[in-house]
């Protein structure tokens with residue numbers, strides 16, 4: 241190739257790379273140039289002299305990642321210290337001189353250790369498996385991405401939760417239920433022949449934050465995924481993910497034995513049904529030996545399940561568990577259930593259905609419980625099932641995609657929400673029995689532990705649509721690895737890695753991220769209000785909706801506003817959902833005066849003039865919260881406007897435009913909800929809250945029939 245051609249190709253490459261970086265495709269693996277000369281020198285020294293022991297595909301991935309980092313950090317001007325060395329190897333394969341110095345006994349299979357020895361001249365990344373080395377490498381690079389001092393680095397880290405899983409609600413036609421970032425990244429039609437580079441980049445990004453499993457298909461599932469034609473495609477993905485320690489799972493449609501034309505029943509106690517599932521499992525494992533298992537939504541929102549045959553959740557889950565047990569597979573059986581025949585408070589139904597079965601599930605079953613008992617609201621008290629099933633492994637299900645939080649047009653830092661839930665005390669085993677301790681098994685010595693996040697990923701160039709949606713994916717992974725990390729630390733880490741290390745950027749932007757969760761609660765569902773979103777797509781306000789087929793699909797069911805007041809009475813005088821919580825909570829929350837105000841209307845129906853802690857009426861407080869939410873978005877805009885110098889042009893512009901949408905919609909929420917509730921309160925808006933621009937009929941008339949994320953089969 242002549243020089244001219246070489247230069248033009250190189251420039252083109254640079255341009256493509258740069259455009260991708262501008263669009264955010266690289267996620268947290270965008271190794272930006274290091275501009276701090278003090279750290280640059282030591283980074284150069286270690287990265288330019290590395291020894292990675294072994295030759296497997298995981299080891300190749302580590303080597304590749306180090307190369308990418310070296311190229312991205314761009315060490316050109318720095319003089320390395322030739323004595324420095326980075327050694328990466330599984331403990332029992334380290335040279336004998338090192339073996340004695342590095343103890344990895346307590347690290348399990350996935351934990352890693354980064355040790356500095358030899359007067360600071362040698363850094364060793366070690367663990368008990370190659371995947372541990374991969375995690376260690378990403379941990380090491382994360383230090384560098386934040387420009388941290390590595391001269392005396394000593395880190396020991398291991399995941400506190402075993403199954404750290406993304407749930408994709410992706411359909412085989414590539415639509416994504418509750419997906420707001422384009423279509424599904426799984427190109428089923430062209431798999432297995434076409435392996436898109438995105439698949440590998442997806443695996444890298446997930447491994448970098450410790451995610452080790454992915455459920456490829458929607459919980460509202462399609463039995464076709466279990467046929468050989470599709471299993472071949474799943475296998476191709478599993479092969480890309482394997483070197484990155486990511487196991488593949490699928491959703492199992494309970495009626496598949498009938499739908500795929502083989503049997504006329506799906507009764508879990510029927511021998512032929514059992515055999516059918518065992519065969520399917522064997523077929524899958526023959527192709528994908530490390531297949532993770534099945535996620536099942538049964539007898540929920542019209543999905544088939546064991547109830548049709550007068551069987552129980554245990555019958556259903558254990559039958560599937562048996563089919564995968566000999567292959568070390570697991571069943572994640574969802575507890576998101578509520579029945580159209582049951583007139584009881586929807587918030588109580590999952591608990592009532594599952595608690596009697598504590599201890600009855602097979603060892604390889606996890607019950608996957610949503611946060612929270614209603615449905616991924618901007619704020620819900622923790623689900624009372626956490627703490628109430630000491631003999632059953634409970635998996636947490638968070639929603640990363642923003643179904644009820646403004647889709648991918650609103651900036652909301654969800655790790656703050658996740659943290660609030662994980663930190664709640666269930667009192668199930670005395671004080672300090674936090675939800676995190678239930679999930680990670682420490683509260684009752686659970687052998688199997690897990691956490692799932694419903695993904696916000698799609699074909700958008702930056703994967704998540706909103707540039708800040710990436711932070712939610714990132715933060716979910718970090719909390720899945722360690723549910724005790726402070727969400728503020730996650731925010732800082734992500735901001736530094738993604739944008740800039742400058743203090744004048746990191747500090748105000750960390751505050752912005754941390755506050756963004758309360759902001760959305762304020763302008764959507766303050767003081768314990770919930771599920772008052774517009775119907776079906778859940779975009780925008782719809783507190784007036786009262787005409788849907790099932791009572792609990794209607795927002796009026798949840799807020800119960802009338803002339804006498806507002807809120808859902810879940811105390812003994814109402815649905816008594818409170819009785820599902822441990823005594824200290826049930827007692828405290830049974831009185832509105834001792835209920836945290838953030839949960840007030842979740843548990844109590846109160847008069848509009850009820851006096852709140854600040855001495856003002858409930859009505860005034862509701863109105864002021866809505867107003868505050870709007871003002872907080874204005875503040876976000878102001879802060880962001882000063883950040884142009886720290887972020888790339890594309891992301892700056894995009895975020896600015898999205899914040900403008902968020903502000904308009906915060907006002908829409910405020911004005912629509914206040915106009916609606918005011919007809920019952922018949923009270924004036926307090927000073928500082930502007931009169932709505934339009935009348936209630938106008939807000940009611942707004943329709944968004946093509947808002948994204950709706951399942952096309954509905």
Ligand code: BDP
Nearest residue numbers: 417418459460537576615616
């Ligand atoms: C609700 C969603 C629906 C899901 C369901 C579930 O609106 O699309 O299928 O949860 O989690 O939040 O099964």
